[in-house]
Amino acid sequence: MEAHRIVIVGGGAGGLELATRLGERLGRRGKAAVTLIDKARAHLWKPLLHEVAAGSMDLGHHELDYLAQAHWHHFRYRVGRLIGLDRARREVEVEAVIDEAGVEVTPRRRFPYDTLVIAVGSVSNDFATPGVADYALALDTPEEAKRFHRRLVDACIRAHAQAGPLRPEQLRIAIVGAGATGVELAAELHRTTRELVAYGLDRIDPERDVHIHVIEGAERILPALPERLSKGVEELLRSLAVDVHAGARVAEVMKDGLRLVGGRKIAAELVVWAAGVKAPEVLAHLDGLESNRINQLVVRPTLETTRDPNIFALGDCAACPWLGHEGNVPPRAQAAHQEASHLVRMLPRRLAGKPLASFRYRDFGSLVSLGKYSTIGNLMGALVGGSVRVEGTFARFMYLSLYKMHELALHGFAKVALDTLARLITRRTEPVVKLH
Numbered sequence: 001m002e003a004h005r006i007v008i009v010g011g012g013a014g015g016l017e018l019a020t021r022l023g024e025r026l027g028r029r030g031k032a033a034v035t036l037i038d039k040a041r042a043h044l045w046k047p048l049l050h051e052v053a054a055g056s057m058d059l060g061h062h063e064l065d066y067l068a069q070a071h072w073h074h075f076r077y078r079v080g081r082l083i084g085l086d087r088a089r090r091e092v093e094v095e096a097v098i099d100e101a102g103v104e105v106t107p108r109r110r111f112p113y114d115t116l117v118i119a120v121g122s123v124s125n126d127f128a129t130p131g132v133a134d135y136a137l138a139l140d141t142p143e144e145a146k147r148f149h150r151r152l153v154d155a156c157i158r159a160h161a162q163a164g165p166l167r168p169e170q171l172r173i174a175i176v177g178a179g180a181t182g183v184e185l186a187a188e189l190h191r192t193t194r195e196l197v198a199y200g201l202d203r204i205d206p207e208r209d210v211h212i213h214v215i216e217g218a219e220r221i222l223p224a225l226p227e228r229l230s231k232g233v234e235e236l237l238r239s240l241a242v243d244v245h246a247g248a249r250v251a252e253v254m255k256d257g258l259r260l261v262g263g264r265k266i267a268a269e270l271v272v273w274a275a276g277v278k279a280p281e282v283l284a285h286l287d288g289l290e291s292n293r294i295n296q297l298v299v300r301p302t303l304e305t306t307r308d309p310n311i312f313a314l315g316d317c318a319a320c321p322w323l324g325h326e327g328n329v330p331p332r333a334q335a336a337h338q339e340a341s342h343l344v345r346m347l348p349r350r351l352a353g354k355p356l357a358s359f360r361y362r363d364f365g366s367l368v369s370l371g372k373y374s375t376i377g378n379l380m381g382a383l384v385g386g387s388v389r390v391e392g393t394f395a396r397f398m399y400l401s402l403y404k405m406h407e408l409a410l411h412g413f414a415k416v417a418l419d420t421l422a423r424l425i426t427r428r429t430e431p432v433v434k435l436h
C-alpha cells in the first residue's frame with residue numbers, strides 16, 4: 001500500500017519544524033511520505049531579518065538549505081510557489097520556477113496529498129497606502145532585508161563621497177510601524193550605522209547626520225504589549241535620539257520621504273514598511289476554503305480548516321481561535337513553533353484514525369531586543385505568577401532561547417552546540433557589521 005502523503009506548503013518557523021520532525025517520526029520508517037514545498041531554496045528564521053537589514057548578521061551563517069535538511073531528515077523538498085488548489089482531486093498547484101536568465105528550472109506542476117498543511121506565513125500589509133509599493137521597502141524575505149542593507153551601505157558611501165552638503169532626506173531612515181520589528185530595527189540601525197561609519201567613512205558624523213524615525217498609528221509604540229513595556233522601550237529609543245512619532249498615520253510614501261495624515265512631511269532616504277501583516281493573496285480564494293479579511297485561513301481549534309478536514313493551516317497564515325481568550329492566536333514565531341509541535345503529535349493520530357485534540361496556545365510573554373543596548377520584555381505564566389517585566393542579560397538569554405528552540409527542533413542538540421561555538425569564534429575574527 002502506498003504511504004500516506006503529507007504535503008506541507010511553506011518551510012518557515014512552523015512548516016520546517018513540522019517537516020523535519022514528521023520526517024524523523026514518520027518518513028524515516030516509511031509510515032508516511034512527507035513533502036515540503038517552498039518558494040525559496042533556503043530557510044532563514046524570520047525574526048533575524050532585521051539583523052540582516054541592519055548588517056549585524058551574516059545570512060550565510062544562519063541560512064539552511066532545504067534540500068540538505070530534507071536529505072538529512074527523511075522528507076522531500078520541492079521548490080515552487082503555491083498558486084492553486086484542487087480539493088476534489090487533492091492536489092496543490094505550484095508555479096513554474098524561472099531562473100534569472102529567463103530559463104525554466106521547473107514547470108508549473110501539481111502535487112497530490114492525503115493531508116495538506118498550509119504554513120505560508122505572512123507579508124507586510126500596506127493597507128493600500130499610496131506610494132508604499134514604489135518607494136518603501138518591506139522586510140518579508142531575506143532578499144528584501146539584503147536589498148535594504150545594500151541601500152543603507154550605498155547611502156553612507158554616497159554621503160561620504162559627495163562634495164556638497166547633504167540633501168534634507170539623506171541618511172534619514174523612516175520605519176513605519178512600531179511593533180517588535182520596527183523598534184528592534186531602529187535600535188539595531190542606530191548601532192550599525194555608527195559602526196559602518198567608523199570603518200573610515202569619516203566625513204559622516206552619525207550624531208549630526210544620521211536620523212532614525214519610527215512612526216506608529218496607535219497612541220503608543222509596541223501597542224500589542226503591556227503599556228509599561230512600551231514606555232520603557234520608548235525611553236530607551238529617545239535616549240538614542242530616535243524620533244518616535246506615536247498616533248501618526250502615514251498618508252503617502254514618496255521618493256524622498258513620507259507624508260503623515262494632517263500634512264506633516266518627514267524627509268527620508270529609506271522608508272521601511274513594517275506596519276501590520278496579512279497572509280499571502282493566494283489564500284483569499286483557495287478553492288473555497290474559508291479565509292478572513294487579512295487572507296488568513298480560518299481553522300478550528302484542531303488546526304483543521306473549517307471546510308476541509310484534510311487541510312490544516314498553522315502559523316501566521318492561520319486564524320486559529322485562542323482558547324480561553326478573545327480573538328485569535330497572535331502571529332508570532334512562538335505560536336508557529338507550538339502549532340507545529342501540536343501537529344507533530346496529532347498527524348500520527350490522524351493516520352491511526354484517532355480523534356484530534358485542540359491546540360492551546362501558551363503565551364510565554366514577549367521580548368524585544370534593542371540590540372546591544374538592552375532586551376526588554378515580559379514573561380508570562382504560572383511559574384512567574386502572571387506577567388513579570390524582565391530586562392538585561394536574563395531577558396537577552398530568554399530572547400536568544402526562542403531561536404535556539406527553533407534550531408533544536410531542526411538540528412538536535414549536538415549540531416546546535418557546535419554551530420553556536422563556531423559562530424562565537426567567527427564573530428571574533430570578522431567585522432561586527434557587514435560592510436557590503
Ligand SMILES: Cc1cc2nc3c(=O)[nH]c(=O)nc-3n(C[C@H](O)[C@H](O)[C@H](O)COP(=O)(O)OP(=O)(O)OC[C@H]3O[C@@H](n4cnc5c(N)ncnc54)[C@H](O)[C@@H]3O)c2cc1C
Pocket residue numbers: 009010011012013014015037038039040043045046047048049050080081082083119120121122139140180181280282314315316317331332333334335336367
Ligand atoms: C523582522 C521580523 C522580526 C520578528 N521578530 C519576532 C520575534 O522577536 N518574536 C516572534 O515571536 N515573532 C517575530 N516575528 C514574527 C515571526 O517571524 C512570524 O510570526 C513567524 O515567522 C511565522 O512563522 P510561519 O511558519 O507562519 O511563517 P514564516 O516563518 O514566515 O514562513 C513562511 C514560509 O512560507 C514560504 N512561502 C510563502 N508564500 C509561499 C507560497 N505561496 N508558496 C510556497 N511557499 C511560500 C516562505 O518562503 C517561508 O519559508 C518577526 C517577524 C519579522 C519579519
